[in-house]
Amino acid sequence: MMAVNESNPVNTFRNYLNILNDSSAKEELKLKATQELSEHFEMIMQSPAYPSFLENSLKIFMRILQDGEPQFIQENTMQHIRKLILEMIHRLPITESLRQHVKSIITMMLKILKSDNEENVIVSLRIIIELHKHFRPSFNPEIQLFLRFVKDIYTNLPNHLAYIFETSNEIWITDLKDLNFDVLLSEAYSIRTIHVEKLHDSNSHQQIYNLLPRGILSLKVLQELPIIVVLMYQIYKNAVHQEVAEFIPLILTTINLQPTITQRNLPQKDIFVDFMGAQIKTLSFLAYIVRIFQNSFHQLINFLMRTCLLEKGSHWTRFALSHTQH
Incomplete structure (x- = not known):
């Protein structure tokens, strides 16, 4: 791999981009180019030529993410390349130069959520969160599609317990x-x-x-979802109020899922830890939802208990009831 030219580093980095963009280049060479870009990313961002570099690099990054197949073997060269690219997008400084690319980046990240592996989906979620926090893009139907996608994950979770x-x-x-x-x-x-x-x-x-598990099944991804739904509600309250209301029974079902004694004692303890972590994050989601839907929440819990969708004596239910009384 060529050394970085300190007097004109951007030219060196453009060469790395050209390697990434070359369909005939070997994957190992592309990985080295991506690693060099990642290692010197802060130097690139401080360069006066950064705005033009940003334009060029994002086109190439997006093409690789768009055209490349999701990888599910962690050690695959293309998985390393895709993850490094996502991490560099996450590291992009929040500047006006980035604003014009926000919509296309978010669209790509939403696509990755549905098809890619756990590692890449977690980075994609963090990119979505950062871009929404800082740029607050105008509402578009993709947000509702994303919320429906998250609801599907919660809806299907009880069927996966065994x-x-x-x-x-x-x-x-x-x-x-x-x-x-x-x-x-x-x-x-x-x-x-x-x-x-x-x-x-x-x-x-x-x-x-x-x-690597698919992101849509990953317990680690499940832990990341509540915060992003809360953020979407904070930014697009009027447009997504009904969608967020529909999360209430799903949240209550999720926090009341209880592994059997046998399942708790199985050797794979890390799975149990991840599952409990997802429930705890969902519980914090519940605490937020309670404040929004204070008037109807207590009535809904009682209905779910009457219809046996919620266990009356569970500690999660006691938590929910106590919070609706404040």
């Missing part, structure tokens, strides 16, 4: 080509370890990879 806790985190195969990604990704809610044991004559050699 798979979340009872699917082994260890996968043993002799070749990565043997993996059935459609099946594995349909039941992966956290990172799963893949052991590839290859036989060479009389010796066996083991390689270890990590399977």
Whole structure:
């Protein structure tokens, strides 16, 4: 990899962008170029040529994210490239130069939420949050589609409970080509370890990879969703009031999901920790929702308890009832 020209670093960085934009360049070379860009990103942002560099780099970054296939093996070269690109977008300074790109970036991040892996979706969510906090873009139908997407995640969660806790985190195969990604990704809610044991004559050699869950099933992503829904309500209150109201029964159902004793005692403790973390974040979401819908909340809880959708004696229910009385 070429050294950075300190007298005119932007030219060097443009060369790195050209490598990324070259369809014939090898993935390993593209990764090195991306790593160099990431390592010297602050230097680029302080350059007088930054506005033009921003324009050029975002076109290339967006094309790679748009045209590239989501990767679900953490160690894949293209996964490293895609994640580094997302992290650089997240690091972009909040300036007027960025404002004109906000809409296209948000559109791309919303697409990534629906199709990409846990690592990339978490970065994408943080980009969406930062851009909305600082630029407060005008309301558009994509926001409602996003809220419906989040509701679908909460709606489907109870159906996944058994798979979340009872699917082994260890996968043993002799070749990565043997993996059935459609099946594995349909039941992966956290990172799963893949052991590839290859036989060479009389010796066996083991390689270890990590399977990243899809963002729409990830327990870690679930922990990030409440804050972004709250932010959307704060910015677009009148436009999304009804959508947020529809979260109330989903929130109550989520915080009352209880793993069985057997599931709690399964070896994969990190899954239980992530699940509880998601419930705690959802509980904080509930505390916010209570303040918005104070008048109707107590009535709704009582209705859900009467219809057996909510456990009367659960600690989550006691929390909700106590907060509606203040």
